Amino acid sequence: MNAEIPQQGELVSSAVSAAPVERELSLQFVGNPKDYFRVWVVNLSLTLLTLGVFSAWAKVRKKRYFYSHTLLDGTPLQYTAQPIPILKGRLLASGLFLIYYFSEHLLVAALPFVLGIGLLLLPWVIARSAAFNARYSSFRNMTPTFDGTYREAFVAAFKVPAIPLFVGFSILAAIVSFDRPGFIAAMGAAAGLAGLFFPAWIRDQRQFVVTNTSFGGRRGEFDATRGAFFRRYFVAGVFGALFAIPLFVLTIWIPRTGHLATFITYTSYVIMFAYVQAGTGNLVWNGLRVGGLRFRSNLKATHLLWLYLSNAVAIVTSLGLLTPWAVMRTLHYRIGCLTPVLRGDWGKFQGSSSSTVAAGGSEAGEFFDLDFSL
Amino acid sequence: MTAVAAEFFDGQRPLAEPVSITVTGDQLVVTGETVAQHVPTSAVLVSPRIAQAKRFVQLPRGGRLLCDDGAWLDVLPSEVRAEGLVAWLEQRWGFALASVWLIGLSLVLGYFYGLPAAALAIAERIPSSTEQALGQRLLAALDAQHVMRPSTVDRFVAQEVRDEFAKLIPNDPRGRCVQLEMRASFIGANALTLPGGIVVVTDDLVRLVTPEELSAVLAHELGHVEGRHSMRALIQSSGVGLIVAVITGDASSATAALGTVTAVLNASYSRDMETQADAFAFKLLDEHGISPNAFATAMERLSQQAGARPGSNSFFDSHPATEERIRRAREAATKKKP
Numbered sequence: 001m002n003a004e005i006p007q008q009g010e011l012v013s014s015a016v017s018a019a020p021v022e023r024e025l026s027l028q029f030v031g032n033p034k035d036y037f038r039v040w041v042v043n044l045s046l047t048l049l050t051l052g053v054f055s056a057w058a059k060v061r062k063k064r065y066f067y068s069h070t071l072l073d074g075t076p077l078q079y080t081a082q083p084i085p086i087l088k089g090r091l092l093a094s095g096l097f098l099i100y101y102f103s104e105h106l107l108v109a110a111l112p113f114v115l116g117i118g119l120l121l122l123p124w125v126i127a128r129s130a131a132f133n134a135r136y137s138s139f140r141n142m143t144p145t146f147d148g149t150y151r152e153a154f155v156a157a158f159k160v161p162a163i164p165l166f167v168g169f170s171i172l173a174a175i176v177s178f179d180r181p182g183f184i185a186a187m188g189a190a191a192g193l194a195g196l197f198f199p200a201w202i203r204d205q206r207q208f209v210v211t212n213t214s215f216g217g218r219r220g221e222f223d224a225t226r227g228a229f230f231r232r233y234f235v236a237g238v239f240g241a242l243f244a245i246p247l248f249v250l251t252i253w254i255p256r257t258g259h260l261a262t263f264i265t266y267t268s269y270v271i272m273f274a275y276v277q278a279g280t281g282n283l284v285w286n287g288l289r290v291g292g293l294r295f296r297s298n299l300k301a302t303h304l305l306w307l308y309l310s311n312a313v314a315i316v317t318s319l320g321l322l323t324p325w326a327v328m329r330t331l332h333y334r335i336g337c338l339t340p341v342l343r344g345d346w347g348k349f350q351g352s353s354s355s356t357v358a359a360g361g362s363e364a365g366e367f368f369d370l371d372f373s374l
Numbered sequence: 375m376t377a378v379a380a381e382f383f384d385g386q387r388p389l390a391e392p393v394s395i396t397v398t399g400d401q402l403v404v405t406g407e408t409v410a411q412h413v414p415t416s417a418v419l420v421s422p423r424i425a426q427a428k429r430f431v432q433l434p435r436g437g438r439l440l441c442d443d444g445a446w447l448d449v450l451p452s453e454v455r456a457e458g459l460v461a462w463l464e465q466r467w468g469f470a471l472a473s474v475w476l477i478g479l480s481l482v483l484g485y486f487y488g489l490p491a492a493a494l495a496i497a498e499r500i501p502s503s504t505e506q507a508l509g510q511r512l513l514a515a516l517d518a519q520h521v522m523r524p525s526t527v528d529r530f531v532a533q534e535v536r537d538e539f540a541k542l543i544p545n546d547p548r549g550r551c552v553q554l555e556m557r558a559s560f561i562g563a564n565a566l567t568l569p570g571g572i573v574v575v576t577d578d579l580v581r582l583v584t585p586e587e588l589s590a591v592l593a594h595e596l597g598h599v600e601g602r603h604s605m606r607a608l609i610q611s612s613g614v615g616l617i618v619a620v621i622t623g624d625a626s627s628a629t630a631a632l633g634t635v636t637a638v639l640n641a642s643y644s645r646d647m648e649t650q651a652d653a654f655a656f657k658l659l660d661e662h663g664i665s666p667n668a669f670a671t672a673m674e675r676l677s678q679q680a681g682a683r684p685g686s687n688s689f690f691d692s693h694p695a696t697e698e699r700i701r702r703a704r705e706a707a708t709k710k711k712p
Contacts, residue, residue, distance in 0.1 A: 031425075035425040035426070036425075037470065038464045038465070038466075038467065038469075038470040039424070039425065039464050041473040041474055041477065042463045042464045042469055042473050043464075044473070044477055044620075044621065045473035045474075045476045045477045045480075046460070047620060048476075048477060048481075049476070049480070052616075052620065055620065057456065057457070057460065060457070061460060061461075061464075064422065064424045065424050065425060065427075068424050068425070068427035068428070069425070069427060075440065076427060076428055076440070078421065078430055080421075080453070082454060083454065083456070139388060140383045140388035140389070140390065141383030141384065141385045141388075141436075141437070141438035142383075142385065142387075142388045216387070216388060262634070266634070315622075316635075320622075321474070323622075346387065346388045346389050347387050347389060349387060350386065350387060351384075351385050351386040351387065
């Protein structure tokens with residue numbers, strides 16, 4: 001840390017000089033499995049003992065661990081959320097889920113209304129979660145601000161009709177009988193159309209969050225294209241269609257290969273998942289820019305695949321005890337693949353008075369400070 | 375207290391200024407090149423301890439300090455007070471190991487005793503009208519989606535089946551509602567029990583087995599009704615899903631598709647219920663002068679028709695191995711004989 005200090009003195013003076021140069025910043029994850037194991041296991045047991053109520057505190061502890069052990073340019077990030085708003089968010093979310101569950105099983109007549117209200121609530125949930133994540137993160141006493149409105153969230157959620165199409169065709173599939181070709185056609189159309197639109201939808205969600213978040217008076221910019229997202233998903237889809245599905249059909253055809261079919265389904269799912277995760281992760285990080293700060297991301301699908309598969313084996317064979325180890329090595333890899341690049345110096349980011357107020361936590365009592373993410 | 379080195383962040387720019395901190399009496403003093411602040415210690419907020427990470431001190435006028443963890447921070451007001459105790463527990467390996475035992479024990483006890491007992495208690499408290507409404511709804515959905523179609527069995531045969539079913543219904547003082555539904559279906563020879571005591575028998579089953587064997591299958595389904603298995607399975611699988619989600623929530627970022635765990639756990643519950651329903655059926659059949667052998671031959675016929683999967687007893691199977699069920703039926707038959 002001490003080595004950092006004269007450097008910053010230099011930076012302040014270089015802000016005056018003309019040509020801003022780009023320099024790579026250090027970004028490190030310094031968490032270790034031994035420490036995280038204790039955090040994980042103590043919080044999990046308290047969560048089970050309190051029948052889930054403690055889960056809000058557990059979430060804060062784990063987030064605090066991740067943030068405090070991620071050093072950007074030598075300074076740890078800070079997580080400043082309070083557990084009570086998270087608990088409220090979880091209670092509200094489980095209430096909504098119960099309403100959905102009951103309407104699905106008991107009050108079918110109400111289901112279309114519940115789904116309709118759910119679609120209207122979706123942009124609100126997306127916007128509130130983004131606002132929560134921004135407001136309760138902090139870097140060097142500066143808090144990002146999120147100012148996306150419900151209207152903007154609504155446009156971002158429905159501009160590409162992936163979700164309405166999927167819901168619509170699923171309802172259609174439920175109406176058409178199971179043993180008729182119509183069912184397969186409707187389900188296929190639902191999956192196909194939603195699949196075609198889904199990459200663009202994901203990209204729109206990322207763009208909505210990034211371009212409505214500001215740090216130090218600089219608004220986020222996002223230039224990853226829908227086409228680039230589509231290509232990633234398309235390649236994964238082609239792999240599924242040419243490799244996974246034929247192999248799966250083959251194993252069903254040949255008798256006594258039930259477990260092999262399960263194995264093939266699982267493996268090809270993980271392969272596609274790792275490929276899409278690496279690709280979209282790189283697209284998002286390489287495509288975003290805040291003021292003079294941008295990132296270089298070089299996640300490798302093969303390495304993620306190795307991590308996912310070996311983690312699954314480790315977690316299952318250790319009866320879950322290696323979960324903290326799996327989480328730590330995955331974070332090490334993911335954060336290690338990111339290189340922040342800063343043009344000019346940190347002094348270009350200027351805090352407004354409002355960001356200081358938010359950092360003071362004066363808004364923590366607001367009812368709608370809800371966190372919906374798990 | 376000796377001076378502690380820290381970094382000061384003014385909240386206006388993301389730049390660090392090296393400062394030193396001292397606590398004298400009830401005053402916290404921050405001194406640096408451009409900073410000189412005296413603030414009452416009661417007005418600062420310290421971020422909770424986490425592992426050995428550095429900690430933040432929020433100052434009243436918007437500044438923030440970052441410094442190494444130390445015991446002196448614990449006497450200052452904390453940002454989230456409850457976390458202090460949790461942090462204290464997290465520092466100790468003894469509590470971590472105790473937690474492992476506690477989690478293991480509560481999961482094993484919860485899985486084998488807690489959740490089944492809770493599911494039974496909840497199922498008993500659900501009004502039978504609600505349960506029947508749920509069962510009717512499920513049947514209506516199966517009908518609407520043409521999984522089930524109207525029965526085409528000869529109406530005299532159908533009447534015989536109904537009479538036989540009525541005879542089998544145990545004289546239950548608790549007065550469980552039971553209702554027989556006959557349907558044609560592409561699912562083949564099968565019988566199933568929906569919530570609310572709705573037993574559905576497919577035409578293929580009626581045509582495949584002898585009347586005695588059909589009674590044996592119906593007796594098995596009545597075992598499910600008696601044990602409220604449909605409702606309990608519904609509640610138990612929801613509980614399993616919730617608990618698995620809580621435990622593997624962390625792992626989901628590090629791996630994919632741990633959902634198979636839920637399937638394995640639910641299959642074990644299902645096998646237990648099948649075994650219970652079998653035992654109930656053997657007793658009920660015996661009371662009606664039908665040998666449990668009828669159940670064994672019914673199972674043989676069904677497994678032949680299904681294309682005979684070899685009896686590997688897998689964690690994923692929702693039913694116990696057919697050979698095992700047949701063996702138990704024959705055992706019950708020979709025991710009751712003398």
